[in-house]
Amino acid sequence: MVKFADSATDFSAPSMIEGIALVVKVEGRTAWLLPEQGTSCGSCASASACGSKGASTTTARLEDRRFQIENEANLIVGDRVVFGIRDNVLLKASATAYIIPLAVMILAGSLAQWKFGNDIATMTATIIGLVVGMGISRAAAGRMQTKGDLAPQYLRRARPGETCN
Amino acid sequence: MKEYLLLIFSSALVNNVILGRFLGLCPAMGVTTRVDAAVGMGMATTFVMSVAALVGWTINTLLLEPFGLGYLRTITFILIIASTVQFTEMVVKKVSPSLFKLLGIYLPLITTNCAVLGVALLLVADKMSFLSSILFALGSAMGFTLVLVMFAGLRERLAVMDVPRLFAGPPIAFIVVSLLALAFMGFAGMGAS
Numbered sequence: 001m002v003k004f005a006d007s008a009t010d011f012s013a014p015s016m017i018e019g020i021a022l023v024v025k026v027e028g029r030t031a032w033l034l035p036e037q038g039t040s041c042g043s044c045a046s047a048s049a050c051g052s053k054g055a056s057t058t059t060a061r062l063e064d065r066r067f068q069i070e071n072e073a074n075l076i077v078g079d080r081v082v083f084g085i086r087d088n089v090l091l092k093a094s095a096t097a098y099i100i101p102l103a104v105m106i107l108a109g110s111l112a113q114w115k116f117g118n119d120i121a122t123m124t125a126t127i128i129g130l131v132v133g134m135g136i137s138r139a140a141a142g143r144m145q146t147k148g149d150l151a152p153q154y155l156r157r158a159r160p161g162e163t164c165n
Numbered sequence: 166m167k168e169y170l171l172l173i174f175s176s177a178l179v180n181n182v183i184l185g186r187f188l189g190l191c192p193a194m195g196v197t198t199r200v201d202a203a204v205g206m207g208m209a210t211t212f213v214m215s216v217a218a219l220v221g222w223t224i225n226t227l228l229l230e231p232f233g234l235g236y237l238r239t240i241t242f243i244l245i246i247a248s249t250v251q252f253t254e255m256v257v258k259k260v261s262p263s264l265f266k267l268l269g270i271y272l273p274l275i276t277t278n279c280a281v282l283g284v285a286l287l288l289v290a291d292k293m294s295f296l297s298s299i300l301f302a303l304g305s306a307m308g309f310t311l312v313l314v315m316f317a318g319l320r321e322r323l324a325v326m327d328v329p330r331l332f333a334g335p336p337i338a339f340i341v342v343s344l345l346a347l348a349f350m351g352f353a354g355m356g357a358s
Contacts, residue, residue, distance in 0.1 A: 017201055087201045094205050097257050097264045098212035105215070106303065109296055110169075119226075119295040126219060126299065138260040150264065 016084035020158050023079040024066070031071040033083065033152075069154050080158040089149055096140045104133030169300050176304030179353050182280045183312045184346040189280030193316060194338065196274070198324075203317035207310025209253075209271045211303065214281050217242075217249045218302030221285040222295055242285045250276045280309055312349075316342060 021033035075081060108129025113122045144150055180186060183193050189210075196206045221242055229235055254272045258265040275281060284305045288298040319341050328337050 017199075090201045090205055093264050094208035097260065098208045102212050102215055102303070105219075106299060109299060113296045122295050123219070123223060126295075130216070130219075134256060134260060141260055141264050 016153075016155075017087050017090060018082055018084045018155065019152075020162065021067075021081055021083055023075045023077055023081065026071060026075060026077055029071050030068050031075045032066055032068050033081065034066050035083075036080075067152060069152060073154060073157070075154075075157075080162075082155045082158050082162070083152045084155050085150075085152050092144065093141075093150060096137055096144065100137040100140060101130055101133030104136060105129040108132070169297070172297060172300050173304035173307070176301050177308035177311065178349065180305075181308040181312060181349050181352075182284065182305045183309055184342075184349040185353070186280075186283065188283040189278050189309055192274060192278055192280075193313060193342065194335070196271070197313055197317040197320050197338075200314060200317045200321060202271075203313040204310070206271045206274070207306075207313045210275055210278060210281070210309055211306035213246070213249055213253055213272075213275045214284055214302045214306040214309075215299055216253070217246050217281055217285055218288055218298045220245050220249060222288065222293075222298040225289050226295075238289065239282075239286070242282055246281050246285070247276050280305070312345065316345065319345075 019035055021035045023031050024034045025032035069083065073081075105126050106129070109122050109126035112125030116122070141150075176182075182188050183190065192206055192210070196202050224241060224245065225238065229238055229241065234241075250272055254265075257272070284302050288301050291301075293301060316338075320338060323337055323341065332340070
């Protein structure tokens with residue numbers, strides 16, 4: 001008899017996207033974390049000792065993604081921790097960063113095409129729409145930031161050898 | 166209005182960029198292990214594809230065609246896509262560093278997505294107007310995102326299924342994507358000869 005796991009799995013349950021980060025700095029009650037780079041093969045079991053992270057471009061990219069959390073768990077430099085963000089945050093963030101500018105850009109272009117019926121006017125309006133959309137996106141992102149929607153949460157210390165794959 | 170809606174729906178469903186044109190298969194297999202990653206990648210690709218269409222149409226119409234430089238189209242579009250991705254990355258970082266921290270990981274992957282180049286070349290080859298180009302790119306990107314999300318949902322379920330060991334992992338994913346491609350063929354009709 002073949003058993004199917006889907007009958008026991010609740011796919012609609014709210015979930016959290018988890019990642020692993022390294023504590024690189026502790027300042028009072030604030031800990032600075034550097035996320036570990038996930039691998040695309042999905043089979044690597046040695047992220048903590050991975051040599052491919054040494055490439056300068058990757059390191060610079062990871063440096064850009066450094067973030068801070070409240071150090072309530074008395075973390076020290078070198079600790080590996082599991083952090084999480086709610087999965088709907090990623091959706092909201094993607095919509096804010098990409099869909100708002102795109103929607104305003106296409107709306108402006110469509111209105112210009114309807115009004116003038118000429119490619120150059122449509123192109124100009126589309127570019128203006130893109131810039132305006134980015135302004136709106138910036139305001140929306142600022143509001144999300146103020147509300148704390150984008151902040152990752154500390155979940156637990158990572159187990160030895162645990163990876164995000 | 167009707168023709169624009171038809172353009173969007175036909176590029177999203179009938180000529181789906183992944184399942185109809187077989188472009189962008191790399192992210193379709195690589196970023197579909199989780200739905201949230203697929204959504205992030207899909208939205209980023211939608212933005213980049215639309216902006217690349219805008220810039221590509223403009224440069225092709227105002228520079229390459231008037232000066233007879235059509236033979237430089239492919240290399241120019243590669244440059245445009247790489248610049249658009251870099252520009253998007255800089256803008257997202259400037260607009261909100263927090264958003265960049267969340268979403269920045271998907272952007273560099275788009276540079277090597279052949280679907281973006283394929284769509285930019287197709288809209289030039291079809292001699293579309295400016296707005297049609299943008300809507301064609303938008304529709305293609307929506308189709309791309311739709312397939313990515315559907316496929317990711319199926320793969321999330323497959324991950325907890327009791328799949329025979331021989332088929333576990335990529336083999337069953339390829340079988341699933343081939344069934345999806347068959348389903349999408351239905352949008353184009355089966356009677357074409």
